[in-house]
Amino acid sequence: MNAKCYAVSDFEHQHQGALSFEQYQAMYKESVENPDAFWAEHGKRIDWIKPFTKVKNTSFNKDDLHIKWFEDGTLNVSANCIDRHLAEHADQTAIIWEGDSPDQQQHVSYQQLHDEVCKLANGLKKLGVQKGDRVIIYMPMVPQAAYAMLACARIGAVHSVVFAGFSPHAIADRIIDCQASVVITADVNRRGGKALPLKHNVDEALARDDVTTIKHCVVFNNDDKQLDLPSSQVWWHELTKDCAPVCAPEEMNAEDPLFILYTSGSTGKPKGLVHTSGGYLVWASMTHQKIFNYSPGEIYWCAADVGWITGHTYIVYGPLANRATTVMFEGVPTYPDERRIGQIIDKHQVSILYTAPTAIRALMAKGELAAQDSTRDSLRVLGTVGEPINPEAWQWYYEKVGKTKCQIIDTWWQTETGGAMITPLAGTTPLKPGSATLPFFSVQPALVDSDGKELAGEAEGNLVLKGSWPGQARSIYGNHQRFIETYFSAYENVYFTGDGCKRDADGFYWITGRVDDVLNVSGHRLGTAEIESSLVAHEMIAEAAVVGYPHDIKGQGIYVYVTPIAGTEVSEELTKSVRDWVRKDLSPIATPDMIQWAPGLPKTRSGKIMRRILRKVAANEYDQLGDTSTLADPSVVDNLIENRLNR
Numbered sequence: 001m002n003a004k005c006y007a008v009s010d011f012e013h014q015h016q017g018a019l020s021f022e023q024y025q026a027m028y029k030e031s032v033e034n035p036d037a038f039w040a041e042h043g044k045r046i047d048w049i050k051p052f053t054k055v056k057n058t059s060f061n062k063d064d065l066h067i068k069w070f071e072d073g074t075l076n077v078s079a080n081c082i083d084r085h086l087a088e089h090a091d092q093t094a095i096i097w098e099g100d101s102p103d104q105q106q107h108v109s110y111q112q113l114h115d116e117v118c119k120l121a122n123g124l125k126k127l128g129v130q131k132g133d134r135v136i137i138y139m140p141m142v143p144q145a146a147y148a149m150l151a152c153a154r155i156g157a158v159h160s161v162v163f164a165g166f167s168p169h170a171i172a173d174r175i176i177d178c179q180a181s182v183v184i185t186a187d188v189n190r191r192g193g194k195a196l197p198l199k200h201n202v203d204e205a206l207a208r209d210d211v212t213t214i215k216h217c218v219v220f221n222n223d224d225k226q227l228d229l230p231s232s233q234v235w236w237h238e239l240t241k242d243c244a245p246v247c248a249p250e251e252m253n254a255e256d257p258l259f260i261l262y263t264s265g266s267t268g269k270p271k272g273l274v275h276t277s278g279g280y281l282v283w284a285s286m287t288h289q290k291i292f293n294y295s296p297g298e299i300y301w302c303a304a305d306v307g308w309i310t311g312h313t314y315i316v317y318g319p320l321a322n323r324a325t326t327v328m329f330e331g332v333p334t335y336p337d338e339r340r341i342g343q344i345i346d347k348h349q350v351s352i353l354y355t356a357p358t359a360i361r362a363l364m365a366k367g368e369l370a371a372q373d374s375t376r377d378s379l380r381v382l383g384t385v386g387e388p389i390n391p392e393a394w395q396w397y398y399e400k401v402g403k404t405k406c407q408i409i410d411t412w413w414q415t416e417t418g419g420a421m422i423t424p425l426a427g428t429t430p431l432k433p434g435s436a437t438l439p440f441f442s443v444q445p446a447l448v449d450s451d452g453k454e455l456a457g458e459a460e461g462n463l464v465l466k467g468s469w470p471g472q473a474r475s476i477y478g479n480h481q482r483f484i485e486t487y488f489s490a491y492e493n494v495y496f497t498g499d500g501c502k503r504d505a506d507g508f509y510w511i512t513g514r515v516d517d518v519l520n521v522s523g524h525r526l527g528t529a530e531i532e533s534s535l536v537a538h539e540m541i542a543e544a545a546v547v548g549y550p551h552d553i554k555g556q557g558i559y560v561y562v563t564p565i566a567g568t569e570v571s572e573e574l575t576k577s578v579r580d581w582v583r584k585d586l587s588p589i590a591t592p593d594m595i596q597w598a599p600g601l602p603k604t605r606s607g608k609i610m611r612r613i614l615r616k617v618a619a620n621e622y623d624q625l626g627d628t629s630t631l632a633d634p635s636v637v638d639n640l641i642e643n644r645l646n647r
């Protein structure tokens, strides 16, 4: 932890208007000691229809949990992201869309964004969508994905974006869980030079007997050709053809839900986290502006997918609320080849790039190629999110991508937190490679041991957060009890993040990764329980256990132990069928990297699988198994070691 520390002055790019470190410290102190006054002031950064008079009303006590911010204020999120910029900046580009193919691009002005959003909002109204109704958005990375989100926000419908890589099964589960009445999708998804069918996943989900709530399916035509649609579905362009490009924004209460986003937990099915309107937007816009020291008009590119929280907060809501020009990229970083990211930066003169360590490592693995054929001189700030960034990847990002001129902004946060929480501020915070540095305003990190005792000073423990912040999720849709149990019951009066963390002598935070049964594969969250339940649904599998192991590019790889049904002959075809099964059942992201057949799993005498042992074998650290005295059958472990795959 005695890493090199970079002062702000070590970077060539200075940041006009950035806070000094002393100003940050003073503001941080104020935000913690006097949150009401602090957020009364900063809550004004967005436009309210009826201004709030109450600011903070929160308690993390599990018997009296409540989280309300700006609770008597009203607003409309889409009006904040669009209408308020029109008077003076209607012609400014809101979205630069870069297609999968390098010769496709589109500039969408704030006026055009307004018109498209209003037309779709009117179209949705025509379909009977009302305030509070749930709408599933299953879209490629095209501007229409953002239009769909903002159209829902405009009329007060609650969107739930489902990542376009997810399976029919995952779509169906989400529709059922939130009882959605409309799905918005597209015919195809373009990635890496291929047009992949997308809508057929929705068709498969809708064909299921238990999917009963969907009344309409709107299809965006993203292909050169047009399929025949069944009569139960409508083309986006047909639906909006006669719709007016004006639609009065619905007046929403600050605490009305804006969206539901599903994410994996350590147990059970994915949880639908509910984010509300006022606090979320204040947090999205304030973090986006302060962290990147953003000024309107700068070209900003967050290379995430709108299907993840990063895409919600830092492609759509935060940037648009701040009158940014936000880049949306349809394709993949390696198509046509590894030079693409640099080429996009030069082509659009991107000042701020925000991406994930897994993407950085993938480029790094290609050596110099990624840096060829582009100057990247427009870059001012480089951001990272999604998983811990190893110091080697940090250095490579800093030296090769940013040519040692740009600060690396490592932002730690979660779907649940709504926006960045532990993060440097560009032009303000000194940096140490691999550390997310210091907390944002009102974020109060603490480290606790497994008994919940708070650890002082330099320490390592479980990361919890004391006190609320405006952007935090308010509930799990349809299961508030699970929300309380998951986040507020492990330790008293604090929010439990599920992450482990170290604090160094300077008070800097270093996230060490999940301490629960959640994997982080290429920055995507996956619950081991979800993968296990998919595996045991395979007809030849009796039992399964899933663990993560260190993977050079993905951060963590998926290692699967499976016990076949008695009498099953294990073969390469069977292994392949298991791999394909999970891929299709859940998502390509969840595809197992290694599948080890095991006649038995290591269990305690009470029948609990000892994952600690499975993790060690998967990491090829089988000589460090620790205490195995509670194993019911020690011979099981010898077999596991003998047949281990990661050598």
Ligand code: 6R9
Residues within 6 Å of the ligand: 263, 308, 309, 310, 384, 385, 386, 387, 388, 389, 410, 411, 412, 413, 414, 415, 416, 436, 497, 498, 499, 511, 512, 513, 514, 520, 523, 524, 525
């Ligand atoms: C935004 C997002 C959340 C989990 C989180 C942690 C990991 C995210 C990180 C990081 C270390 C960072 N994580 N950012 N770990 N350094 N800068 O990724 O949300 O998909 O919900 O994942 O990702 O483990 O708990 P989400």
